[in-house]
Amino acid sequence: MKHFHYLFLLLLLTASCDSGDVHEVYRRTSTGRTALLTGSVDDWEELPEGYNIALAAFSSSGDYAMGQRILSSSDVAEGRVRVMLSELSDTVSTVELCVTNTLRKKVLSLQRADPSSLPPQDTIRLESVLRALTPAACLQTGLFNEACIRCHGGGNQSARGLNLTEGHSMSMLVNVPAASNPNVLRVSGGNPEESLLHQILAESGADVLHVNHVEILHKLGVDTDVLRAFIDEWIKSLPPKDSNS
Ligand code: HEC
Secondary structure, eight states, X not given: OHHHHHHHHHHHHHHTOTTSOHHHHHHTSOOOEEEEEEEEOOEEOOOSTTEEEEEEEEOTTXXXXXXXXXXXXXXXXXXXEEEEEEEEOTTOXXXXXXXXETTOBEEEEEEEEOGGGSOTTSOEEEEOSOSEESHHHHHIIIIIIIIITTTBTSSSOBGGGOOOSTTTHHHHHBTOBOSSOXXXXXXXXXXXXXXXXXXXXXXXXXXXXXXXXXXXXXXXXXXXXXXXXHHHHHHHTSOOGGGGO
């Protein structure tokens, strides 16, 4: 009778596993690993609706977060942010501070940690590089620093006089006439389509300037359509030029 039970259990285990390998059942269990984000924060501003700053876990094959913990203003106390993401599966290949959309898809990566370089039970720690949890800081860290400043202010040159390094980028972009065409604003507050930034990053924008900026965007390694939608929402949220003067 006892043997019969064992046989039944074995059959059950085998049947519940696609590969037919009983050990597979154990390999898929969560390691229960935890990620912890800490850091100094001196500014907080909501992202456009539908977007969040999150501590998120990704597998090697996907841009959709397997798990995420959205940051909110209540996570910031006395100038420090502290956010935890726990029960991580052992298929997680990166834990990232990033911008995600409502589908939990990665829009911009801001900082990443690779758990495989740590002992299995260690907490995955990230000391936030983002001092301001704002749309501008996300664009600075995830986009301009990664893909733009090597030609725009990071080295000896600022192509077309446009410096996109921290502390300069926003004042040089928003409601400022373009050097290449003074009839167009680099970023026209409230109007994505009228903004040169939108036009040169659009899939059809390769020939707008002498440098193909679409290609530069593709090298960033995120879904470019999702990123463009975020940039457009950010531009929509900015005040138009007239209300500034
Ligand atoms: C390989 C160098 C290079 C990189 C990288 C680069 N740019 Fe440029 N960018 C240029 C050059 C050169 C021009 C001027 C082209 C022209 O006038 O035809 C320019 C022009 C521009 C302009 C128009 C400026 C004006 O006033 O006319 C904007 C806006 C711009 N870049 C934004 C960006 C952004 C955003 C990124 C990152 C996603 C970026 N660029 C990355 C070289 C680069």
